[in-house]
Amino acid sequence: MRAKISLSFFSPDDAKIxxxxxxxxxxxxxxxxxxxTKVNECDIVLVVSTSKGIQRLMATLExxxxxxxxxxxxxxxxxE
Numbered sequence: 631m632r633a634k635i636s637l638s639f640f641s642p643d644d645a646k647i648x649x650x651x652x653x654x655x656x657x658x659x660x661x662x663x664x665x666x667t668k669v670n671e672c673d674i675v676l677v678v679s680t681s682k683g684i685q686r687l688m689a690t691l692e693x694x695x696x697x698x699x700x701x702x703x704x705x706x707x708x709x710e
Contacts, residue, residue, distance in 0.1 A: 631687045632679040639672045649674050651701030652694050663690055
């Protein structure tokens with residue numbers, strides 16, 4: 631199974647902050663997960679692959695998106 635998600639942010643700084651929030655999760659990964667990420671200006675592209683089925687894929691995506699959401703909420707609360 632493979633999923634590709636593209637997230638667009640308001641600024642390149644927001645994209646970099648969000649990307650940094652998932653970078654610690656990039657290594658070491660479980661052997662059944664492959665994760666590739668790329669930042670391009672205001673966008674982040676996530677590609678997640680697993681051989682363990684849709685539940686494993688969805689759980690991994692949920693973890694990644696939760697980390698991004700948390701980092702943006704924390705950043706937003708600090709700026710306010």
